[in-house]
Amino acid sequence: MTALAGVAGQPIAHSLSPLIHGAWIEAAGLDAEYRAFAPADETEFAALVADGRAGVLRGLNVTAPFKATALALADEVSETARLCGSANLLVFDEGRVRADSTDGEGLMAALAEQAPQLDVEGRPVVILGAGGAARAAAAALKAAGAGVGVLNRTPARAEALASDLGVRAVGPEAVADARLVVSALSGPPEIDVEALRSDAVLMDMTYRPLLTPFLAAGRSRGLATVDGLAMLIGQARPSFRALFGVEPPPVDVRALALAALGETS
Structure with a gap:
C-alpha cells in the first residue's frame, strides 16, 4: 500500500515541500506519495487529521494557519512543540497523533x-x-x-x-x-x-x-x-525521517527548489 503523507496549509499552492519530499521519495525508491492539502478551515483540517487517525495518512507537515490547531488535536506532544505552542509535524500511528516541531x-x-x-x-x-x-x-x-x-x-x-x-x-x-x-x-x-x-x-x-x-x-x-530556503530544507529532513522511516537520500533538493523559485543561487 502506497504510504501517503503531505503538507497542509491555506494557502498551500506555493509550497515547495511536495517538490522536496517527492525528490527524496523517488531517489529512495519508496512506494510513497507526498502531496499538498488545502483545507478551507479548521473543520476541514480536523477532518484531515481524522483521516490520519483512520490510517489513510502516514503523517502531515503543517503550515499556517493550522499549526496551533495541529498541536491541540494531538494525543502526544513533544517538548519542543509544547514550548513552541504549535506543531509543524503530525505523525499518525495506530489511531494516535504525535505532534512535533522541526522548525x-x-x-x-x-x-x-x-x-x-x-x-x-x-x-x-x-x-x-x-x-x-x-x-x-x-x-x-x-x-x-x-x-x-x-x-x-x-x-x-x-x-x-x-x-x-x-x-x-x-x-x-x-x-x-x-x-x-x-x-x-x-x-x-x-x-x-x-x-x-x-x-x-x-x-x-x-x-x-x-x-x-x-x-x-x-x-x-x-x-x-x-536564507529561509536553507531552513525549509533543514526542517524537512527530520520530517522525512519521521514520516517514512528512512534518511533523506543525497539529492540536491536546493537546486530543484531554486529552479522552481526562478532563482539561481
Missing part, C-alpha cells in the same frame, strides 16, 4: 550550512517576531547556549514568549550588540542594518524572495546571511 532543528541546520563560522554559545542573539516560528527559533537557540532576546512590535507578545521560554524581551537597541539577528516576520523588519556589528549574521525565515530586502541590506554591508 528549530531546521534553523540550526541552516545556520550550520550557510554561516559555519558562527558559534552562538554565550553570544547575544535577537529574534524579530513573537509567533510560532519565533518561539521555535528562541527554543533552539537557547538550547544551543545563546543569550536570546525577543523583539516584537507589540512588547506584550515578546514578554509572553520570553516568560514562557525563559529568555528576554528586548528593545530595538539590542540589535546593535547581536551576533545573530533572525527575522521570523512575514514582512521586512524595521531594522537599521547600519547599526549592526560588522561580524553580525542575518537570517530571514522567508524564502519568497530568496534574497529578502533584509538580507540584501545585510549583504550590502558585507554581512553573512542565511
Whole structure:
C-alpha cells in the first residue's frame, strides 16, 4: 500500500515541500506519495487529521494557519512543540497523533550550512517576531547556549514568549550588540542594518524572495546571511525521517527548489 503523507496549509499552492519530499521519495525508491492539502478551515483540517487517525495518512507537515490547531488535536506532544505552542509535524500511528516541531532543528541546520563560522554559545542573539516560528527559533537557540532576546512590535507578545521560554524581551537597541539577528516576520523588519556589528549574521525565515530586502541590506554591508530556503530544507529532513522511516537520500533538493523559485543561487 502506497504510504501517503503531505503538507497542509491555506494557502498551500506555493509550497515547495511536495517538490522536496517527492525528490527524496523517488531517489529512495519508496512506494510513497507526498502531496499538498488545502483545507478551507479548521473543520476541514480536523477532518484531515481524522483521516490520519483512520490510517489513510502516514503523517502531515503543517503550515499556517493550522499549526496551533495541529498541536491541540494531538494525543502526544513533544517538548519542543509544547514550548513552541504549535506543531509543524503530525505523525499518525495506530489511531494516535504525535505532534512535533522541526522548525528549530531546521534553523540550526541552516545556520550550520550557510554561516559555519558562527558559534552562538554565550553570544547575544535577537529574534524579530513573537509567533510560532519565533518561539521555535528562541527554543533552539537557547538550547544551543545563546543569550536570546525577543523583539516584537507589540512588547506584550515578546514578554509572553520570553516568560514562557525563559529568555528576554528586548528593545530595538539590542540589535546593535547581536551576533545573530533572525527575522521570523512575514514582512521586512524595521531594522537599521547600519547599526549592526560588522561580524553580525542575518537570517530571514522567508524564502519568497530568496534574497529578502533584509538580507540584501545585510549583504550590502558585507554581512553573512542565511536564507529561509536553507531552513525549509533543514526542517524537512527530520520530517522525512519521521514520516517514512528512512534518511533523506543525497539529492540536491536546493537546486530543484531554486529552479522552481526562478532563482539561481
